[in-house]
Structures are given as C-alpha cells and as structure tokens.
Amino acid sequence: MSDRLTSRAKQALETKKKIQDAAFELFEEYGYDSVSMQEIANKAGCSIGNLYHYYKNKDALVLQFTDHVDEVYQALENEIPEDLDSFERLRWFVVNAISRSNKEKAVSLGFAHALKNPELGTLNYSEKRPYYRTLRNMVRQARADGHIAKDNSSCDIVRKILILQRGILLEWRIEEGAFDIDPVIEQMVNGLLNSLKA
Amino acid sequence: MSDRLTSRAKQALETKKKIQDAAFELFEEYGYDSVSMQEIANKAGCSIGNLYHYYKNKDALVLQFTDHVDEVYQALENEIPEDLDSFERLRWFVVNAISRSNKEKAVSLGFAHALKNPELGTLNYSEKRPYYRTLRNMVRQARADGHIAKDNSSCDIVRKILILQRGILLEWRIEEGAFDIDPVIEQMVNGLLNSLKA
Amino acid sequence: MSDRLTSRAKQALETKKKIQDAAFELFEEYGYDSVSMQEIANKAGCSIGNLYHYYKNKDALVLQFTDHVDEVYQALENEIPEDLDSFERLRWFVVNAISRSNKEKAVSLGFAHALKNPELGTLNYSEKRPYYRTLRNMVRQARADGHIAKDNSSCDIVRKILILQRGILLEWRIEEGAFDIDPVIEQMVNGLLNSLKA
Amino acid sequence: MSDRLTSRAKQALETKKKIQDAAFELFEEYGYDSVSMQEIANKAGCSIGNLYHYYKNKDALVLQFTDHVDEVYQALENEIPEDLDSFERLRWFVVNAISRSNKEKAVSLGFAHALKNPELGTLNYSEKRPYYRTLRNMVRQARADGHIAKDNSSCDIVRKILILQRGILLEWRIEEGAFDIDPVIEQMVNGLLNSLKA
DNA sequence: GATGAATGAGTGTTCATTCAT
DNA sequence: GATGAATGAACACTCATTCAT
Numbered sequence: 001m002s003d004r005l006t007s008r009a010k011q012a013l014e015t016k017k018k019i020q021d022a023a024f025e026l027f028e029e030y031g032y033d034s035v036s037m038q039e040i041a042n043k044a045g046c047s048i049g050n051l052y053h054y055y056k057n058k059d060a061l062v063l064q065f066t067d068h069v070d071e072v073y074q075a076l077e078n079e080i081p082e083d084l085d086s087f088e089r090l091r092w093f094v095v096n097a098i099s100r101s102n103k104e105k106a107v108s109l110g111f112a113h114a115l116k117n118p119e120l121g122t123l124n125y126s127e128k129r130p131y132y133r134t135l136r137n138m139v140r141q142a143r144a145d146g147h148i149a150k151d152n153s154s155c156d157i158v159r160k161i162l163i164l165q166r167g168i169l170l171e172w173r174i175e176e177g178a179f180d181i182d183p184v185i186e187q188m189v190n191g192l193l194n195s196l197k198a
Numbered sequence: 199m200s201d202r203l204t205s206r207a208k209q210a211l212e213t214k215k216k217i218q219d220a221a222f223e224l225f226e227e228y229g230y231d232s233v234s235m236q237e238i239a240n241k242a243g244c245s246i247g248n249l250y251h252y253y254k255n256k257d258a259l260v261l262q263f264t265d266h267v268d269e270v271y272q273a274l275e276n277e278i279p280e281d282l283d284s285f286e287r288l289r290w291f292v293v294n295a296i297s298r299s300n301k302e303k304a305v306s307l308g309f310a311h312a313l314k315n316p317e318l319g320t321l322n323y324s325e326k327r328p329y330y331r332t333l334r335n336m337v338r339q340a341r342a343d344g345h346i347a348k349d350n351s352s353c354d355i356v357r358k359i360l361i362l363q364r365g366i367l368l369e370w371r372i373e374e375g376a377f378d379i380d381p382v383i384e385q386m387v388n389g390l391l392n393s394l395k396a
Numbered sequence: 397m398s399d400r401l402t403s404r405a406k407q408a409l410e411t412k413k414k415i416q417d418a419a420f421e422l423f424e425e426y427g428y429d430s431v432s433m434q435e436i437a438n439k440a441g442c443s444i445g446n447l448y449h450y451y452k453n454k455d456a457l458v459l460q461f462t463d464h465v466d467e468v469y470q471a472l473e474n475e476i477p478e479d480l481d482s483f484e485r486l487r488w489f490v491v492n493a494i495s496r497s498n499k500e501k502a503v504s505l506g507f508a509h510a511l512k513n514p515e516l517g518t519l520n521y522s523e524k525r526p527y528y529r530t531l532r533n534m535v536r537q538a539r540a541d542g543h544i545a546k547d548n549s550s551c552d553i554v555r556k557i558l559i560l561q562r563g564i565l566l567e568w569r570i571e572e573g574a575f576d577i578d579p580v581i582e583q584m585v586n587g588l589l590n591s592l593k594a
Numbered sequence: 595m596s597d598r599l600t601s602r603a604k605q606a607l608e609t610k611k612k613i614q615d616a617a618f619e620l621f622e623e624y625g626y627d628s629v630s631m632q633e634i635a636n637k638a639g640c641s642i643g644n645l646y647h648y649y650k651n652k653d654a655l656v657l658q659f660t661d662h663v664d665e666v667y668q669a670l671e672n673e674i675p676e677d678l679d680s681f682e683r684l685r686w687f688v689v690n691a692i693s694r695s696n697k698e699k700a701v702s703l704g705f706a707h708a709l710k711n712p713e714l715g716t717l718n719y720s721e722k723r724p725y726y727r728t729l730r731n732m733v734r735q736a737r738a739d740g741h742i743a744k745d746n747s748s749c750d751i752v753r754k755i756l757i758l759q760r761g762i763l764l765e766w767r768i769e770e771g772a773f774d775i776d777p778v779i780e781q782m783v784n785g786l787l788n789s790l791k792a
Numbered sequence: 793g794a795t796g797a798a799t800g801a802g803t804g805t806t807c808a809t810t811c812a813t
Numbered sequence: 814g815a816t817g818a819a820t821g822a823a824c825a826c827t828c829a830t831t832c833a834t
Contacts, residue, residue, distance in 0.1 A: 011814070031316075035230060047816045049811085058808065064248075104803060115356060117315045118229065123308075123372045159369065159377060160386060166372075167365020170313075171357065175322045179357065188390070195389035206834060209795065235825060245799050247828080252797095256825065409793070429627055432828060443795045446833085454829065514625065518766045526631075540761075555765065555773065556782060562743035563761020565711075567753065568715045570760075574635045575753060579775075584754060584786070602813060606818065633802060641820050643807080648818095652804065 001165035019044040023061045024105060027076040032062055032113050064120060066110035076100060089137045091193055091194050097131075098165045098185045102172055112171055125162070135161060149198045157196060164188055212250050213261055221259045222303060230260055230311050264308035264320065271273055271329040272351045274298060283344035284334040288336045295329075296383045297361045300370055309367055323360070333359060355394060412450050415440040419457045420501060428458055429510055434590045462506035462518060469527040472496060483543035486534045487589055493527075494561045498568055507565055522559070543592045551567060553592060560584055612650050613638040618699060619657045625654055626707050653675075660704035660716065667725040670694055681741035684732045685787055692759045692779045694733055696766055719756070729755060743792045751790060758782055 021041035037058060037095055041048045044192040056062045076096055080089050101107045114122035126130055139154040139161075148157070168188065218260035224233040235256060238244045253259045274294055278287055299305045312320035323330055337352040337359075346355065366386065372380055416438035423433040431456060436452055437444045451457045470491055497503045510518035521528055535550040535557075544553065564584065568577055608659075616637035620629040631652060635642045649655045670690055679744045708716035715738055719726055733748040742751065763784065766775055 008814075015814085037809080040379075041817095048809085049331060049816050049818095050814080052809070053815070091326065115316075118310075118313075125373060127800075156382070161383065163362070163365035163369045163382070166368050167361035167363075167366075170364050170368060171361045174315060177322060184354075184358070184361070188361065190388070191393035192389055194387075195392065206795085206797080213797075234823075235821090244797095246826080247800065248798050250826070250828095404793075411793085416809070433830080434828075435812075445795050445797095448830070464687070471652045497808095504728065511712075514706075516711075521769060539819085552778070555769075556778070559761035559765045559778070560757070561761075562764050563757035563759075566760050566764060569712060570721060580754070580757070583722060583789075584757065585791035588782070588785055591788065593779075602816085602818080609818075629800075632802090642805085643821065644804070644819050646807095663832095 012083050015044075015046055015050065018092075019046065019051060019054055019061075020064065024065065024109065027062060028105070028109055029115070032116060040140075062109075062113055065106045066113060068106040069110045070130045072100060072104050072107055073097060073134065077134055083146070086138070086141040086145045087193070087197075088184055090142045091189065093135075093138060093194075094161055095189050097135075097191070099182055100169055101165065101169055102181055108169070108173075111166075112173065115173075116171070124168075125159075134156065146198055152196050158197075160192055161189075164192055200222075211229075213242075213244060213357075217244065217249060217252055217259075218262065222263065222307065225260060225307055225311070226243070226264075226303075227312055230256075231314060239338075246257065260307070260311055263304045264311060266302075266304040267308045268276055268300060268307055268328045270302050271295060271332065275332055281315055282343070284336070284339040284343045285391070285395075288340045291333075291336055292359055292363075292391070293383055293387050295333075296387070297382065299363065299367055299381055300379055309372065313368070321364075323357075330356065346394050350394050358390060358394075361392055405547075406563060410447065411440075411442060411537075411584055413441065413448060414535060416460065417448055420461065420505060421534055422500075423458060423509070428512055430463050451545075456510050459506070459525070461502045462509060464500075464502040464507045466526045468496060468500050469493060469530065473530055479531050481536040481543070482541045483533070483589070483593075486538045489531075489583065490557055490561075490589070491581055493531075494564055494585070495578055497561065497565055498577055504569075506571065507562075511566070512570075519562075521555075528554065548592050556588060557585075560588055596690060608640075609640060609644065613640065613645060613648055613655075615656065618659065618703060620657075621656060621703055622699075622706070625710055626652075656703070656707055660707060661701045662700040663704045664724045666694060666698050666701055667691060667728065671728055674680075677740070680732070680735040680739045681787070681791075684736045684784065687732055688755055688759075688787075689779055689783050691729075692762055692783070693776055695759065695763055696775055702763070702767075705760075706767065709764070709767075717760075719753075726752065740792055742790050745792050754781075754786060754790075758786055 019040065023035075023040050026040055026043060037048055037051055040061070041051050044051070053062075055064075074091065079096075080092055084092060103112065110122065114120065127133060127136075136154055136158050139148070139157045143150070143152075143154055143157075168181065170183060172179075175186050217238065221238050221330075224241060225236055235249055237247055238259070239249050248324070249259075253262075262301065264304075270312055274291065277294075282290060299309065308320070325331055325334075334352055334356050337346070337355045340346050341348070341350075341355075342353055366383060368380070400557055415436065419436050421429075421437060422436055422565070433447055434459070436446050440447070447457075449469065451460075472489065475492075476488055480488060497507065522531060523532075532550055532554050535544070535553045538544050539548075539550055539553075558577065564581060568575075614636065617629075617634050620634055620637060631642055631645055634655070635645050638645070641722065645655075649658075651683060670687065673690075674686055678686060693707065706718070708714065721727060721730075730748055730752050733742070733751045736742050737746075737748055737751075738742070766773075
C-alpha cells in the first residue's frame with residue numbers, strides 16, 4: 001500500500017515537473033500570451049484538466065518562475081567574497097546579479113513576463129522585495145563608508161543600477177543574445193560605479 | 199457650398215482625431231493587447247465600423263504613432279547646436295534623444311508597443327533605421343577625432359548608449375514617472391561617455 | 397438649360413454604365429458573394445452612396461443581368477430559320493440557345509449567380525419563364541408532328557434538354573473554357589434528340 | 595470503470611454526430627456560406643466552443659463530407675458485375691455512379707459545396723482524382739475493344755459523361771428532387787453511350 | 793446627382809476555465 | 814489523480830445599407 005502511494009506521489013511529482021518544463025519552454029519561446037493552456041497540456045503530455053489540478057490558473061503557472069527570482073539573488077548574496085570592502089562588495093554583487101539575471105531561466109522569464117505585463121507591477125520598486133532591499137543596504141553601506149560621493153542619494157544610485165541592469169537585459173532580449181554580454185556588464189557597471197565614487 | 203464641404207471634412211477630421219486620441223490613451227494606459235477595438239470605439243464615441251473606415255486594422259492604429267519615431271530623431275539632429283565639437287555633439291544628441299523619447303507620445307508608445315511585441319523586431323538594431331545610423335555616424339566621428347579611446351568599437355558604444363536609453367525609458371515606465379528623469383539622463387549619459395574618453 | 401440637363405443626363409447614363417461594367421467584371425471574376433459594394437464603387441470610380449442612387453441594393457445590381465436572360469432567348473426565337481420543320485426548329489433552337497447562353501455575358505453571369513444562390517430559385521422550372529414556355533411549345537409541336545416517340549412526355553424532354561444545357565454550361569465554368577464548346581453542344585444535342593426520335 | 599469510460603466516449607460520439615447532422619442539414623438546405631457556426635451550434639444543441647473542440651474550423655466541418663467522395667466511387671468500382679464486357683461495364687458504372695452521387699450525402703453535399711465555391715477547383719478534371727482516372731480507364735478499354743467509334747477521343751467521352759452527370763445532379767438540386775431521377779439517368783446515359791457506339 | 797461618414801449586427805475563431813466522470 | 818467535453822464571453826474584422834450634407 002505505501003509502495004503504491006509512493007509511486008503515485010512520484011508520478012505526481014513527475015507530472016508537475018513535466019508541466020513546469022513544458023510551460024517554461026513554451027513561454028520562453030513564444031511568450032506568455034501566445035501560449036494556450038491546451039498547448040502546454042499537449043507538450044506536457046497530459047490533459048488540460050490535470051494542468052488545473054496542479055495550478056490554479058495560467059498566472060500561477062508563470063508565477064512559479066518569477067517567485068524564484070528573489071531566491072536567486074539571495075543565494076548570490078551569500079556567495080559574495082568575504083574579504084572585499086563595501087564598495088567592492090557592491091560592485092561584485094551588481095555585476096554578478098546582472099550576469100545571473102541573464103543566465104537563470106527563472107529570472108529571465110520573469111523579466112520577459114513583467115515586460116509584457118507591466119500592469120502587474122512585478123518590477124516596481126518596493127522596499128519589500130528582498131533584492132531591492134539588499135541592493136539598497138549595500139549602497140548605503142558603501143556610502144556610509146565614504147566610498148560614494150554624498151551628492152548621490154542611495155535611492156538614486158539603486159535606480160541607476162536597476163536602469164543598467166534592465167537596459168542590458170532588454171538589449172540582450174532584443175538582439176537575441178547576439179553579443180558578448182559579460183564584458184558589457186563589467187564595463188558598464190564599472191563605468192557607473194566609478195562615476196559615483198567619492 | 200465650400201462651407202458645407204468644409205464642415206463635413208472638419209467633422210471627419212474631428213472623428214479621426216477622437217479615434218486617435220482614444221486609441222492613444224487606452225494603449226498608453228492598458229497596452230496594445232489589452233485594448234479592444236470595441237473599447238476604442240466606445241471611448242471615441244463612434245461605431246466599430248467607423249474605426250475601420252479610418253484605419254485598416256488595429257495595427258494601423260498603433261503604427262500611426264510608431265511610424266513617426268524616426269522623424270522625431272531626425273528633427274532632433276537638425277537642432278544640434280552648431281558650435282560643438284564632435285564629442286559634445288554626440289553628448290548633446292544622446293541626452294536630448296533620450297529625453298525626447300520620453301516626452302514624445304509617438305516614441306514612448308512605440309517603445310511600449312515594441313516591448314510587448316518583441317517578435318516584431320521593432321527595436322532591433324539595423325543599419326537601415328535612421329536613428330541608429332545617425333548615432334553610429336556621430337560615434338564614428340567622435341572616435342575619428344580622437345575623443346574616444348580606441349579600445350571601444352563604435353558598434354559597442356552604440357550598444358551601450360542604447361542600453362542606457364532603453365534602461366531609462368523602461369524604468370520610467372515601470373515607476374510610472376515617479377522620478378525626475380532629466381537629471382538621471384544627464385548624469386548617466388555623462389558617466390557613460392566620460393568612461394569612454396580617450 | 398436643356399444642354400445642361402442633357403449633359404447631366406448623359407453623365408448619369410455614363411455613371412450607370414460604369415457601375416454596371418464594374419459590377420459585372422467583379423462578379424464575373426470573384427463571384428457575387430466575394431465582391432463588396434465598396435469594391436464595385438472603387439472600380440466604377442464613384443461613391444458607395446451613388447451606387448445606391450442607381451440600384452436599390454446589391455441584389456438589384458446582379459438582377460439587371462439576369463433580367464436580360466429571357467430577352468436573349470426571345471431574340472433567338474426570332475432568328476430561327478423559316479424553312480425548317482418542327483423537329484429541326486427545335487434542334488436549331490436548342491443548339492443555339494446553349495451556345496448563346498455561354499457567349500452572352502448576361503446569361504452566363506445569371507447562371508453563375510443562380511448556382512451560388514440556389515435559394516433564389518432563379519433556375520427553377522416555371523411555365524411563366526418565357527424560355528421554358530418556348531422550349532415546351534417547340535417540343536410539343538415536334539411531338540404533335542410525329543417526330544418524337546410518344547413514350548417521352550414533353551415535360552421529360554424539356555427536362556432532358558435543360559439537363560444538357562446546364563451540364564454543358566457548368567462543365568464550361570468548371571474547366572474555365574478549356575475545351576471547344578460548340579462541337580460538344582452539337583454532338584450532345586444531336587445525341588439526345590436522335591435518341592428521342594419516333 | 596470501463597462502463598464509465600464508455601459512457602463518456604459514447605456521449606462524445608453522440609455530440610459529434612449531432613454536430614455532423616446539424617451541419618449537414620443546414621449546409622444542404624441553405625448552403626455552406628449562409629450557415630453560421632452559431633446556427634450549427636444551436637441546431638446541434640451545444641456551444642460554439644464545443645464545435646471547435648471537434649472540428650478545427652468551418653471548412654473541416656464540410657470536408658468530412660466531401661473527403662469521402664472518392665471512396666464512394668471506389669467502392670462502386672468493386673461492385674461492377676464480373677460478367678460484363680468493357681462497354682457494358684462502362685454503362686453500368688456510369689449509371690450507378692450518377693445514381694449514387696445523388697443518394698450519397700457525402701457526394702451530393704460535396705457537389706453543392708463545389709458549385710458554391712468554384713474557386714476551390716474541387717470539380718476540376720485531374721488525372722489524380724481516382725474517379726476521373728477510373729472513368730477514363732473504362733472508356734479507354736471500351737474504345738480499345740472496338741465498342742466505341744474512333745472519332746470520339748476518350749477525353750471527350752469522359753467530358754460528355756461528366757456533363758451528363760453534373761447536369762442531372764444540378765437539375766435534381768434545382769428542382770429539389772421533384773422528378774424520378776433513376777429513369778432519367780438510365781435513359782440519358784444510354785442515349786449518350788449509344789450515340790458513341792462504333 | 794453625388795458624397796462618404798457612420799452604423800451595428802454579424803462572421804469565424806480563440807481560450808481560460810469548469811466539472812462530471 | 815486524471816480526463817477532456819463543454820462553456821461562453823471575447824476578439825478582430827466585414828459589409829450592406831442609410832442619410833446628412
């Protein structure tokens with residue numbers, strides 16, 4: 001009996017995974033709006049009804065990706081090399097956050113989704129979003145430590161970093177990856193942060 | 199007789215204007231995809247059929263805005279102060295192009311539309327787009343005149359400028375205009391161009 | 397004054413002719429259903445409103461062609477050579493009626509229209525339609541004169557003639573004129589009439 | 595369990611049948627173009643959406659009928675009595691093909707559809723259409739066996755047969771079945787074939 | 793005589809979602 | 814757990830027709 005349940009549970013997990021993957025790939029290729037639940041079901045090899053067994057609605061399907069976004073950044077925060085000063089920590093974090101935004105399926109899909117659905121406010125600045133809070137704290141620390149000129153408010157600096165990040169990700173989407181992204185990130189982040197230096 | 203004709207023509211122009219305005223405002227607020235022809239007709243105070251009397255289809259309604267985009271930039275090119283050197287010309291043009299992108303209905307709606315419909319490739323880099331060509335020529339000139347370090351290719355520089363422009367416009371859209379955009383443009387463009395200096 | 401009216405009247409006739417021709421050519425090429433009033437107006441070089449000035453509605457536009465159909469047959473009746481006996485008169489009339497059906501724009505368009513709009517009953521047999529009456533009278537006469545076997549009712553014979561006529565016209569439409577129609581008419585009519593001979 | 599599945603499947607089949615019948619009857623009565631999907635749904639007693647669950651689009655609804663046309667003729671070919679000579683085989687086949695064209699829903703609806711949509715070329719002569727190929731082969735055989743006068747090419751003969759077939763079917767449609775079709779078929783086919791005899 | 797702006801019901805089609813099985 | 818039949822509102826778009834000018 002328990003064996004059977006286990007195999008059931010296993011199958012359920014597998015099905016959920018299949019749906020997840022199918023949805024991700026289709027959203028990635030055609031965009032949220034252009035993919036129908038039927039198509040996801042077909043690709044996942046299950047019925048429409050089953051889709052709704054695992055996800056309340058279509059939005060829930062895409063939210064599972066965007067929900068991981070903050071986890072990605074939080075993981076990154078823990079990877080910051082210990083021996084850097086607050087300014088170098090900020091530089092390291094920003095460069096790697098942008099780079100990873102681009103490499104992590106979850107983040108890049110979340111970004112694409114947010115672009116197409118601005119009314120959801122997914123990208124809006126909010127002190128509650130862990131990523132924004134982290135960024136702001138790091139900027140504040142660097143500023144407090146005298147690395148950054150005082151005529152730049154931390155709020156403005158965070159905004160400029162976000163502008164850079166989004167500009168790069170957007171360009172990457174537009175040009176469909178037709179350039180070498182890491183040097184561009186490095187150069188532009190350095191350009192920005194150096195221009196803020198005390 | 200001529201008065202009568204005029205009054206008919208006038209009314210027609212007014213109706214077209216009403217449709218134009220209604221479409222623009224609805225697209226601006228809810229995005230192209232989320233606005234139906236019925237809603238535009240309602241807001242314009244006319245029938246759906248009349249919408250199609252003036253515009254071949256929904257796309258034609260949005261294209262009337264986006265088609266003017268390059269004209270806006272071309273007009274700007276003619277406004278560049280005469281007495282600047284090639285580097286200052288570039289700086290002036292980029293700062294004002296971004297600023298105007300944001301103020302001109304046509305450009306900002308075109309940008310929003312392009313974000314939602316990346317498959318149209320409206321924003322893709324192409325030597326044929328006058329704006330991109332102008333930008334590239336100005337960068338080349340500044341580079342040829344020795345204002346820009348040779349380790350930056352003009353292609354890369356144009357890309358970085360576009361990244362900045364799009365990042366700023368996107369942030370402005372996301373935050374719904376909740377910050378002072380002109381200083382941000384000025385500072386970030388300066389930051390970028392200074393970092394490229396020879 | 398009378399000159400002006402005359403020129404007005406002339407212009408009116410010309411406009412009507414233009415509309416007629418435009419409608420005919422478009423119906424001929426694309427079929428009644430696929431041609432819109434707007435397209436006819438464009439081709440005729442006038443406004444939609446003017447179309448309705450001359451014709452009550454779209455049906456009236458096509459009916460002007462079909463209304464001429466009976467005139468065509470009646471004209472033909474008067475052309476029958478005088479010196480033939482009643483059987484030969486019938487043969488002559490049927491052969492020429494079919495041939496002319498195919499050559500006269502009015503008839504061939506009327507036929508096409510009737511095929512596409514069977515619900516109008518345009519082709520239905522009716523003692524009132526002059527063509528059918530003429531045909532029937534000629535058959536009766538030939539039968540009365542002993543040229544036709546009595547086991548064929550005139551009603552049946554008329555039907556067989558119509559079957560032949562319509563079959564040929566239809567084939568001609570289907571194959572878009574890709575065969576020599578007159579010999580086919582001659583041979584098939586002869587084949588039919590000979591098989592009816594007393 | 596299997597009962598339950600069966601009942602679901604049964605119901606689905608019934609619904610599909612209902613849609614099929616509703617579509618057929620409406621197309622038959624009013625013609626393809628004049629029947630809307632809404633009307634079919636109403637008559638079938640289901641929603642429009644469900645129509646599209648079973649059929650990709652309106653065309654698919656009519657094609658299910660017309661697609662079977664050649665099968666009907668092929669089945670007929672296999673029914674030809676064995677002991678006939680090539681001329682009698684031809685006569686048998688033609689008489690029965692016409693008769694069956696009229697009795698088989700598929701063929702008669704296909705014919706009606708083709709009449710209304712000549713641009714589709716459904717009825718056009720083509721060596722690829724099995725029915726035309728069969729007909730041609732039988733004519734050739736009869737001709738080779740000396741049953742048919744050499745001054746008639748097989749191509750011409752096939753055309754004449756088709757003219758007869760279509761003329762009869764068309765007349766039957768026009769007169770809405772108001773005559774006894776089988777004797778007419780028999781007599782006219784005999785009349786034609788006898789007139790071709792060597 | 794002539795214009796064309798305006799109407800609005802109608803078309804085929806899509807799709808997220810529900811629910812009986 | 815899983816199915817897929819069923820829903821129906823919504824969409825972009827068409828077009829014969831009217832009527833003020």
